[in-house]
Amino acid sequence: MGFLDGRRVLITGVASYRSLAYGIAKAMYREGAQLAFTYQNNKLKDRVRKIANDFGSDIVLPCDVSEDESINDLFLHLSKFWLKFDGFVHAIAYASNDQLNGDYVESITREGFSVAHNVTSYSFVALAKACRNMLSTCSSLVTLTYLGSVRAIPNYNVMGLAKASLEANMRYMARSLGAEGIRVNAISSGPVRTLAASGIMNFKQMLSYCKDKSPMCRNVTIDEIGNVAAFLCSDLSSGITGEVIYVDAGFSVV
Ligand code: NAD
DSSP: OOTTTTOEEEEOOOOSTTSHHHHHHHHHHHTTOEEEEEESSHHHHHHHHHHHHHTTOOOEEEOOTTOHHHHHHHHHHHTTTOSSEEEEEEOOOOOOGGGSSSOHHHHOOHHHHHHHHIIIIIHHHHHHHHHGGGEEEEEEEEEEEOGGGTSOOTTTTHHHHHHHHHHHHHHHHHHHHGGGTOEEEEEEEOOOOOTTGGGSTTHHHHHHHHHHHSTTSSOOOHHHHHHHHHHHTSGGGTTOOSOEEEESTTGGGO
């Protein structure tokens, strides 16, 4: 018996075996959840299909969160498999590499700001808006954020603003959806080497700095992020909503 037995959860943001969303799917599958997956584009389709197969799922649907039509199509297709489901994981962020490199004031552009906020923050509520009537009364929505939302971190630049927006978005969503039994939370992960992270200049230095300074003297793993996401999607966390939970080996407190 797993603590997610019978739960149906949609996982977005799998791009590789290193993705935080992969660690999350792994933990949720272990705890008995039925999973569905999205992929951003055709380049990722076969890879996500293979990963979904590892987790016993053949529900693998396209969704580019920068387009409303794509989001609406996602839930139209998903409703052919699941009329109701119990939440989703939003593990999506994007800013172009030139925005994540060097001096903040020099690098930021109107277009870079807009794209980062659209894909990283707006997409979370856009997904919730489109599937609200499909969510059960014990649903949980989980997003992924980073400490750059509350501290000025070198090179994280506009993504820090987008994550601050995402965290505020999460709190407003928690307030809006709470009476329907839908909880909304964020996990603030310490740095993990993934495809998205490789776009941040000097990411290796970030990893070794966090390792040196964190109370636990190490970085976190995607399995540790996965366990917390599984907990947040289960009844074990039934009293928690509107929270940012740090899974960062304690780095944020020192
Ligand atoms: P990743 O590259 O494995 O995943 C990023 C995902 O975002 C990819 O699957 C990509 O396809 C998806 N994506 C980007 N634009 C999209 C769009 N328009 N439509 C649909 N999907 C889109 O990297 P990751 O590090 O696992 O990132 C997952 C989340 O975790 C992100 O929100 C990231 O900011 C957050 N996070 C990562 C770290 C880290 O150090 N890796 C730390 C804290 C938070």
